[in-house]
Amino acid sequence: MKLNRLLKYAVFLVGMSAFIQVYSVQAVLPLLMAELHAGEVQAGLAVGATVLGVALMSPFMGMLSDAFGRKWLIVGSVLYLALPTALLAFAPNIEILTLFRLLQGLAVPGITVVLIAYIGEEFKKHEVVQLMTLYVSGTVFGGFSGRFMLGHLTEWLGWRSAFLVMAALSAACAVFVWKQLPKSQNFVAKPHIQTALATLKSHLHNRVVLAAGALGGCVLFSLVGCFTYINLHLAQPPYALGSSALANIFTVYLIGMVITPLSAKLIRSFGSRITIFIAVGLSMAGVLLAYAQPLWLIVVGLTMMSSGVFITQAATINYIAEHVKEGRSLASGLYYMAYYSGGTIGAWLCGLAYAAGQWTAVICVLLSVQTAALLIAKKGMQAV
Template identity: 35%
Template sequence: MGGVPLSTLAQDATTAVRLQERIAVFLLGFSAFLPLYAPQSVLPQLAADFGTTPAATGGVIGATTLAVACSAPVAGPLTDLFGRKRAMLTAILLLVPLTLLLTLCHDLTQLLGVRFSQGIALPALFTGAVAYISSRWSGSQAAAMTGLFVSGSAMGGFAGRFVAGLLAELVSWQSGFTALALISALCALVVLLWLPADRGRPIEGIAAHVAGMRAHLANPRIRAVCAFGSTVLFSMTATLSYVGFHLAGPPFLLTASGIGLVFLVYPISASAAPFNGRLIQRFGTRGAFLAALGVCFCGQMVLLLPHLVAVIAGIGLFIAGIFLCQSLALGYVGRTATVNKGAAAGLYVCFFYIGGSLGAVLPGLSWTAAGWPGCVALVCTALGVGAVISRAMSDAPRPA
């Protein structure tokens, strides 16, 4: 046989496996965020079909995020107990029938119930991925894989909104959710085939979980990164919720479709997430967090300019910084918690979504009092709090 050395074939096989692993990790993030915010693009249709107010219909999003915050601390230990790959795969598979159930809902109450159920399933993906990545890879590889997960989450969030909105306009909102269920099923198949088995032995016993949770809560670095995560999603939710009101008013006067097109920068900016490893190598852990927050702050300053191009650029810059922050924080959780990683990730996700819930409410007071500049001031304050918190996150984290 002619000519290809066995060493070359082995190297090619290794490269292929690594590519499959990267795709699988990307799809973990994609699957987690595909259904999370998908209904945002069809809320007006849901309100019209069910005869509900916009505020009540907005609960379709709130029900899911509330369930995520409530169930995340429980999901973390469960992923440790039953195996991370198994838990994540089960979560994706559960999302398939739950998403299909949305198409059978005849009133808002039923829809809220199904959306809450989706939120209960989602944290197994968030917490399991953090624990899985940090236990399988280390150093710059772990940082890169975390960045892929975050990039996948950004693309999933965008794809969910886009597919649901497009099919709702062409066919019906039910067809959009049907398509999302099929996409989730395909993602589950790829994860099953391409994601390697867990490394390390999951912890056993309720007593071990209780002890691990106490250790995490007693660890100032775990507490710090959880608080940091709250400021991150607070800032993101506040900005993306109220910039639409800003763009709908003078001098922009954009329509709803125009505002939607502005958010096309979302997945583009999320491509910054895999650069978290380079930031750590260049600036160290604390410096990387501060650099990412600095990008967010610069984006907020650009958002104050009264020009549409500037606002689009500001959104893009801000989102890039946010995803850098999120990628860095997830990696830090995995490095700091050397045991009970799922429990630590669950705590982080819980605090993360508590911050997001507050970010949807508190900026309304700033908007009423001072308009868009008031919202920017509040977000910059939150970013400043995040910078102070980052001082507690050192380059050499202690095990939890």
């Protein structure tokens, strides 16, 4: 299958659609806390609720996709995501907003889990690496644009109207992806539950899947914890940044769009495992810089931290695509369950840390988890 330009755009937009809603509320957390009378931990849980929804649904979506197909789940999930996003505009309190955020998360595995399996089945090895990096670049752009757009739309229209605009964008992306993403040619249905359970048992004893999942959990723990509570840190004196200024901070994600495609070269040159060591080290250095006082140096640190996370994710999902030959969708589902569970725990634990010791305590937690990521890559991701 030839990689035409519209196909590349479609894969990029799938990645963008998956993540444009997931973290968007981070840019307006201080405002939501004030208007909905929420504390730090409640605000963190509003972020983590979507991540929790992804974690809960990921393995089931993997089984469903292995049984019934790929494209319709991808497109349907992008379209469904528009509904709870629109409902956020009408949330009367932080509890209802958190519930709608959970519903958003239930849609995401139908995009992320299924697309990885789809790419692994339908394309040749060199094409897989290219499309995986395009997909991750799309997730990076989605993570940036969701926060950036919601922050600025909130200042222009108010946060409730801003969510309605974000919902319309998801619906438009679904239409484009439906038209441009080719139908599966190599998919073989495995509809029997016994087959799915046997595959699940195999994956739960597979070092590749277990190590990748544990590493993914550490990675998203760091990203969610850092980019949720840096907003509260920078909203306070001496910085006192508003919604638009906080949204502008997420421009660092655009650096990830440049860095992530280069990860394909790193993976081809050094392999996934060595690339992960380099990327996690870069991310740890960024966290240390984010503890600095000058705002410009914090921005440099956030750039390094997020770039390291994006490269680690690209290398990890490539590691799964390379080494898992059967039940790819379920393997991806298990990976994303662990990955997003880490994000949920990160939002919660870093919220407790922030409440107890402000940004300093969050930095200590982040460095501890990233150290664990290095140990997992060293011990669990040896050549197989």
